[in-house]
Amino acid sequence: MRFEHESLTQRVCFASGGAAALVRAEVERLGASRVMVIAAPAEAEPARTVTAGLPVVLRWDEVVMHVPVEMAERARAAAAEHGADLLLSVGGGSTTGLAKAVALTSGLPIVAVPTTYAGSEATTVWGMTERARKTTGVDVRVLPRSIVYDAALTVSLPVPMSVASGLNALAHCVDAMWGPRVDPVDQALAGEGIRALAAGLPAVVADPAGLPGREQTLYGTYLSAVAFSSAGSGLHHKICHVLGGMFDLPHAQAHAVVLPHVLAFNAPAAPEAEQRIAAAFGAGSAVGGLERLRRAVDAPRALRDYGVTEAEVDTAVRAVLDVVPDGNPRPVTAADVQRLLRAAWRGADPRPASDEEESRQ
Structure with missing residues (x-):
C-alpha cells in the first residue's frame, strides 16, 4: 500500500440545538468584530437566531443557485465597503458557495452553518456560473475555518428537498471512491458516509421532525464532503456541473437523478470500489443498494421533470466530454455520454455498462 493523503485544517462543531452558542464561540475564537451574514430570505429567521448578539455589520440575502459571477462581485464589493472581517453563511450549498466566492478574492474566514445536506462547507471546491457555463476550482482560501452542524436547523427542510440534498451528499461518496486523487482514507470516509446516509434518509422520510435521522444524514454529509474534497471531482460531478450551468437545473435534484446512471456506468470497471459501495449499503451490488434506497x-x-428537453440534453454531450476527469475507471465516448444523459432524462432504470453493451450486440 502506498499513497499520500493531505488532511485539511477545519474545526467541526456538532450539537443539535446548540447552533447559537457554538457560532458565538467560533466568532469569538476567530477574533472577528465585523461579521457579514450571508443567508437567503428563506433562511432569514434561523440566521437571526444563530447570530443574536454578534457584531453584525451586514446581512446579505441575494443568494442564487450556481453563484452567478455578477452576484459574487456585488457581494465582494459589499464586504469590502462594510469592512467585514468574517463571513457567516447560514443556509444550503448556494449560500455557502457565495461565501466561498467572496473568500476566494478577499481571504476572509468563513464560519458555515449548513441547513441542508449539500456538503460544500467541508470542501475546498468553489463554483461560479457565467454565460450558462459553470466554472469550478479548488482553493484552500474558500474552506470554512469552522462548521457548526445543528440537525435541528434542518428539520424545516421539506422531505423531498431533504431526500434530493441527501442524495447529493451520497454522490460525493460515490465520486470519492474513484476520484482522480483517491486514496484508502478517502474510501474509508466515503464508505461510512454511504452507510450513515443510507440509514439517515429513510429515517428522515419516516419521521421528518425527528432528530436521529437528521443527525445521521448530517454526519454522513460531512464525511462525504471530506472524502470528496480529498479525492477530487469524478465523472458524476463533472456531468452535473455542466448540466447545472447550461440549463440552470436545481442542483440537488440533478445530482439525485444522474447518480445511479454514472454508478451503473463506472461500477463494472471498478470492482473493488463497487464492493465497498455495496457493503456500505448492505446490499449485493452497488447499483442494487442505491436503487433500494432511492425507492x-x-x-x-x-x-x-425539471424543464429540460431531450434535444437540449444532447447539446451537453460535447461539454461533458471536455471535462471527463483523468483516471475515470473506464474510457468515456460521446456515445456513452449521450446514452447516459438520455437515460437520466427519461428516468430509466440504471443498467450496468456490461448489460448495455450486450443489448447492442
Whole structure:
C-alpha cells in the first residue's frame, strides 16, 4: 500500500440545538468584530437566531443557485465597503458557495452553518456560473475555518428537498471512491458516509421532525464532503456541473437523478470500489443498494421533470466530454455520454455498462 493523503485544517462543531452558542464561540475564537451574514430570505429567521448578539455589520440575502459571477462581485464589493472581517453563511450549498466566492478574492474566514445536506462547507471546491457555463476550482482560501452542524436547523427542510440534498451528499461518496486523487482514507470516509446516509434518509422520510435521522444524514454529509474534497471531482460531478450551468437545473435534484446512471456506468470497471459501495449499503451490488434506497425515499428520477428537453440534453454531450476527469475507471465516448444523459432524462432504470453493451450486440 502506498499513497499520500493531505488532511485539511477545519474545526467541526456538532450539537443539535446548540447552533447559537457554538457560532458565538467560533466568532469569538476567530477574533472577528465585523461579521457579514450571508443567508437567503428563506433562511432569514434561523440566521437571526444563530447570530443574536454578534457584531453584525451586514446581512446579505441575494443568494442564487450556481453563484452567478455578477452576484459574487456585488457581494465582494459589499464586504469590502462594510469592512467585514468574517463571513457567516447560514443556509444550503448556494449560500455557502457565495461565501466561498467572496473568500476566494478577499481571504476572509468563513464560519458555515449548513441547513441542508449539500456538503460544500467541508470542501475546498468553489463554483461560479457565467454565460450558462459553470466554472469550478479548488482553493484552500474558500474552506470554512469552522462548521457548526445543528440537525435541528434542518428539520424545516421539506422531505423531498431533504431526500434530493441527501442524495447529493451520497454522490460525493460515490465520486470519492474513484476520484482522480483517491486514496484508502478517502474510501474509508466515503464508505461510512454511504452507510450513515443510507440509514439517515429513510429515517428522515419516516419521521421528518425527528432528530436521529437528521443527525445521521448530517454526519454522513460531512464525511462525504471530506472524502470528496480529498479525492477530487469524478465523472458524476463533472456531468452535473455542466448540466447545472447550461440549463440552470436545481442542483440537488440533478445530482439525485444522474447518480445511479454514472454508478451503473463506472461500477463494472471498478470492482473493488463497487464492493465497498455495496457493503456500505448492505446490499449485493452497488447499483442494487442505491436503487433500494432511492425507492425507499421516493427519489427524483428524471431530468425532464425539471424543464429540460431531450434535444437540449444532447447539446451537453460535447461539454461533458471536455471535462471527463483523468483516471475515470473506464474510457468515456460521446456515445456513452449521450446514452447516459438520455437515460437520466427519461428516468430509466440504471443498467450496468456490461448489460448495455450486450443489448447492442
